[in-house]
Every structure is written in structure tokens, then in C-alpha cells.
Amino acid sequence: MAIIYRPNNSLEDLARSIKETISLKGHRTHHSSTAACPLDPRFLGASASMGAKAAHRRGVLDLEAQFAFFRSQHRHPVNAAAHALLTWPILFTNLLILHFLPPLPVDPALALALAYAAAYLAVDRRAGALAGLLFLAAWAASRSLAAHLGFAASWRLVLATQLFCWTWQFLGHGLFEKKGPTVSELPEVFLMEPFLIFLQILNKLFGYEPYPGFCKNVDKKMEADLRESRELEQRKTS
Incomplete structure (x- = not known):
């Protein structure tokens, strides 16, 4: 007015x-x-x-939060063993089949290996550098194997490996763990899980930590993740 x-x-x-x-x-x-x-x-x-x-949302490159979530999702020994043994073969056969794509300005297998290596180097320089070297070695080995086997044999090897590895990983979560990542969490799982498995092996065999106190912080965050999961289950049943 x-x-x-x-x-x-x-x-x-x-x-x-x-x-x-x-x-x-x-x-x-x-x-x-x-x-x-x-x-x-x-x-x-x-x-x-x-x-x-x-507040509890994890950053993709938040190593403590990602490692805590990974450990909380792989507590059963069968599920943990299935992922430790079968995740890297999945990645290797992914690189193998990429060598048979039509010629591109950039080698897609090399681009994928470098992308993974860069992500792992960003979260931890020492273990990330070793994981990056493993990826480059896997790229070179897959390139040599692709040239030796040819497309027909490589395609059959990739299909058999992927079916076997994914089946056991799904069974590990479904039968033994009784839980798994949600669909929205799959992209970060695909990116970070190979490195988290590698980091866990380094920790178990050599006591490696990216920095002092890392494992203690991870233990606390894992307990928080497990507590949150229990609360969600209670809400669903009530």
C-alpha cells in the first residue's frame, strides 16, 4: 500500500x-x-x-571414510576373500576387452588405467603410486595377451571371468554378509574398491598405514557405520 x-x-x-x-x-x-x-x-x-x-555422507576421495565403509561391508571371511581375490581379475579383463574397440585417438584401456592410478595417487602417495604401477603393468599385460589370443578367445575369457567373479561377489554379499552397497554407492565402489583391497593387504602383511593413527580413525568410523546400519534395520522392522 x-x-x-x-x-x-x-x-x-x-x-x-x-x-x-x-x-x-x-x-x-x-x-x-x-x-x-x-x-x-x-x-x-x-x-x-x-x-x-x-553429515555422514562420504567423499569419494575421503580415504578414512571409504576404508571404514569397505570394512563394514566385508566382515564375513567368505565375502572378504571373494572380493580380495576376484576384484582385480574383473579389472584386468575390463582392460583386456577394451583393446578390441575400434581405433580411437586415445587408447581407452590406457586411459582407464591412468584414471584409476590418478585417483589412487590423490588419496595416498605411497600406496597410490604402487597401485598405479600395478594398473600400468595390468594394461601392458592385457595388451600383450590381447595380441596373443585375438578377439574370439579373449571375448570368451572375459565373459567366463566376469560371470564367475561377479557371481561370487554377489553371493558373498547376499548369502554371507546379508547386505551390500546401494545403487547410488556403486560408482564410488567401482572406483575405490580395488585400491581399498590393495591397502588392506598392505596393512595385513606389513602393517602399512597412510599416516599414524589412520587405522584407529577407520575403526571409529566403521563402528559408526555399523551403528547406523543397525538403526536403519531397526526402523525397517519396527
């Missing part, structure tokens, strides 16, 4: 117009704030839940 003052307006009319304008603005402000922030307990509970989930 606009206030228009003319010389013939009385002071009482002017004061009344000002009061009406202030009252109208206050009413609009109260109405809009109430609509934007309802005090419905369900709304407040949902907001708190969303905030908690956001």
Missing part, C-alpha cells in the same frame, strides 16, 4: 495510513515465515534426518 500525502490531508489521516501500512507488512512477513517454516514435528524430524545423512 503506497502512502500518498497531499497538502490537504490532515495529520490524523497521514498517521492512520502509516499505521495501516506497517500492520499490513507485519502480517505478510508473519504469514510468509510461517509458510516457509512449518512447525509440524514430522517436518522437523525429516529435516534432522536429512541433516544427519548429509
Whole structure:
């Protein structure tokens, strides 16, 4: 509401117009704030839940959080062994089949190996450098094997390896672990899991840690992940 003052307006009319304008603005402000922030307990509970989930969200290159999540998902020895033994053969056969793509400006197998190596070098320079060298060795070996076997034999080898390895990994999660990563978590699992397996082997055999206190921090985060999983299961059953 606009206030228009003319010389013939009385002071009482002017004061009344000002009061009406202030009252109208206050009413609009109260109405809009109430609509934007309802005090419905369900709304407040949902907001708190969303905030908690956001707080526990893992960064793709957050090594502590990723390693804690990996360990919490592979506690059963059969599932842990299946992933430790069969994840890298999956990657190797991925590189093998990429050598038979039509000629491209960039070798896709080499590009994939370098992308993995760069990601692992970003999270840990020492173990990441070793994992990167393993990827480059796998690229060279897969290139040599592709040239030796040819497409027909390589395709059969890739199919048999992928079916065998993926079947055991799904069985490990489904039958023994009774849980697995969600669909939204699969991209980061595909990227980080080979390195996490390699890091776990280094830790078990040589006591390697990226830095002092790493394993203690991982243990705490793993317990938090397991506690959160138990709470989610309880909510589903209740």
C-alpha cells in the first residue's frame, strides 16, 4: 500500500495510513515465515534426518571414510576373500576387452588405467603410486595377451571371468554378509574398491598405514557405520 500525502490531508489521516501500512507488512512477513517454516514435528524430524545423512555422507576421495565403509561391508571371511581375490581379475579383463574397440585417438584401456592410478595417487602417495604401477603393468599385460589370443578367445575369457567373479561377489554379499552397497554407492565402489583391497593387504602383511593413527580413525568410523546400519534395520522392522 503506497502512502500518498497531499497538502490537504490532515495529520490524523497521514498517521492512520502509516499505521495501516506497517500492520499490513507485519502480517505478510508473519504469514510468509510461517509458510516457509512449518512447525509440524514430522517436518522437523525429516529435516534432522536429512541433516544427519548429509553429515555422514562420504567423499569419494575421503580415504578414512571409504576404508571404514569397505570394512563394514566385508566382515564375513567368505565375502572378504571373494572380493580380495576376484576384484582385480574383473579389472584386468575390463582392460583386456577394451583393446578390441575400434581405433580411437586415445587408447581407452590406457586411459582407464591412468584414471584409476590418478585417483589412487590423490588419496595416498605411497600406496597410490604402487597401485598405479600395478594398473600400468595390468594394461601392458592385457595388451600383450590381447595380441596373443585375438578377439574370439579373449571375448570368451572375459565373459567366463566376469560371470564367475561377479557371481561370487554377489553371493558373498547376499548369502554371507546379508547386505551390500546401494545403487547410488556403486560408482564410488567401482572406483575405490580395488585400491581399498590393495591397502588392506598392505596393512595385513606389513602393517602399512597412510599416516599414524589412520587405522584407529577407520575403526571409529566403521563402528559408526555399523551403528547406523543397525538403526536403519531397526526402523525397517519396527
